[in-house]
Amino acid sequence: MTQRRALITGITGQDGSYLAEFLLQRGYQVVGMARRASTDPFERIEHVRGLITLRNADLLDQSSLIHLLKESRPHEIYNLASQSFVPTSWEQAVLTAEFTAVGVTRLLEAIRFVDPSIKFYQASTSEMFGKTHEVPQSERTPFYPRSPYGVAKLYGHWITVNYRESYGLFACSGILFNHESPRRGREFVTRKVTDGVARIKHGMATKLRLGNLDARRDWGYAGDYVEAMWLMLQQDTPDDYVIATGETHSVRELAELAFARAGLDWRQHVVEDQDLKRPAEVDLLQGDASKAKRVLGWQPKVGFRELIEMMVDADLKRYAEGSPAAGLPVER
Ligand code: NAP
Numbered sequence: 001m002t003q004r005r006a007l008i009t010g011i012t013g014q015d016g017s018y019l020a021e022f023l024l025q026r027g028y029q030v031v032g033m034a035r036r037a038s039t040d041p042f043e044r045i046e047h048v049r050g051l052i053t054l055r056n057a058d059l060l061d062q063s064s065l066i067h068l069l070k071e072s073r074p075h076e077i078y079n080l081a082s083q084s085f086v087p088t089s090w091e092q093a094v095l096t097a098e099f100t101a102v103g104v105t106r107l108l109e110a111i112r113f114v115d116p117s118i119k120f121y122q123a124s125t126s127e128m129f130g131k132t133h134e135v136p137q138s139e140r141t142p143f144y145p146r147s148p149y150g151v152a153k154l155y156g157h158w159i160t161v162n163y164r165e166s167y168g169l170f171a172c173s174g175i176l177f178n179h180e181s182p183r184r185g186r187e188f189v190t191r192k193v194t195d196g197v198a199r200i201k202h203g204m205a206t207k208l209r210l211g212n213l214d215a216r217r218d219w220g221y222a223g224d225y226v227e228a229m230w231l232m233l234q235q236d237t238p239d240d241y242v243i244a245t246g247e248t249h250s251v252r253e254l255a256e257l258a259f260a261r262a263g264l265d266w267r268q269h270v271v272e273d274q275d276l277k278r279p280a281e282v283d284l285l286q287g288d289a290s291k292a293k294r295v296l297g298w299q300p301k302v303g304f305r306e307l308i309e310m311m312v313d314a315d316l317k318r319y320a321e322g323s324p325a326a327g328l329p330v331e332r
Pocket residue numbers: 009010011012013014015016033034035037041057058059060079080081082083084085099123124125126175176177178179180185
């Protein structure tokens with residue numbers, strides 16, 4: 001049997017790194033798409049860099065995508081690349097749409113042009129539910145995005161569905177709820193908190209400024225979620241799936257748990273900052289992943305407490321070792 005080849009866009013991101021590991025373990029030949037940078041963005045995939053092929057292309061550039069597909073001839077494409085930070089989507093709304101919305105069409109067009117038998121995974125998001133119509137949210141819940149990011153992702157979702165229905169592509173949209181890990185970017189709230197805890201514990205800071213403490217999210221572990229992406233492309237027919245834990249917790253609960261892990265009282269360190277609140281908020285996300293459980297046989301393995309403790313422990317260790325990757329403060 002020929003070795004399966006997978007192309008991952010967004011290979012340098014959190015999910016790209018876990019998915020690359022996962023596919024390598026299953027014997028795949030992995031090609032990672034990265035955009036050209038003058039600095040080295042490969043920190044998250046350093047440990048697998050010698051095992052994968054890296055290629056330059058950009059979701060903004062149609063011909064680079066066509067060339068990449070012609071050259072790498074993948075059986076499966078996982079489109080994880082996007083401008084993924086919600087607050088930036090208000091500051092760079094047009095660019096977010098170019099990457100996160102129209103970029104999906106460029107990739108689907110490249111598939112149509114080069115090889116319509118390629119299976120396609122689109123990284124959709126619970127942000128599409130936004131101002132939620134019901135709790136919990138499933139594949140049948142109406143969408144109401146609340147940020148330019150959410151709107152752009154909704155376009156990406158529907159163009160994936162449309163190309164499946166229009167051209168018969170094997171195209172799946174995974175509606176993933178928030179998923180985190182020690183590799184999460186420091187601007188996202190879980191990692192901002194666990195990084196902040198470690199900095200405070202090591203005497204490098206005393207306060208941590210946060211925005212809306214009442215917002216609630218369904219937080220899972222990224223390592224569990226990449227398996228669901230792969231499972232979607234192994235089915236007989238393409239479809240869309242919600243991937244979530246089914247639990248919801250507030251940012252306040254997150255802070256309490258993370259500080260307690262380091263023996264600290266969050267109330268002495270967390271400062272609520274109005275400037276960090278969003279123009280329009282998604283107040284409550286809680287997913288119903290029963291379809292994924294029934295059809296894919298998928299369910300999460302890591303719970304909320306274990307996830308946050310894993311992240312705090314990793315950041316404490318990083319600072320204890322004086323890692324240069326410990327980085328600069330993020331005030332977002
Ligand atoms: P991430 O860490 O922010 O990674 C995003 C990736 O996209 C990076 O590799 C980035 O490359 C790449 N990228 C951005 N613009 C690009 C462009 N124009 N051309 C090529 N590559 C580009 O995101 P993540 O957490 O791994 O999430 C993966 C995907 O799932 C994203 O699409 C995100 O929106 C979506 N999603 C995430 C979650 C979550 O909770 N993590 C939930 C639902 C959906 P650079 O290194 O060059 O910046």
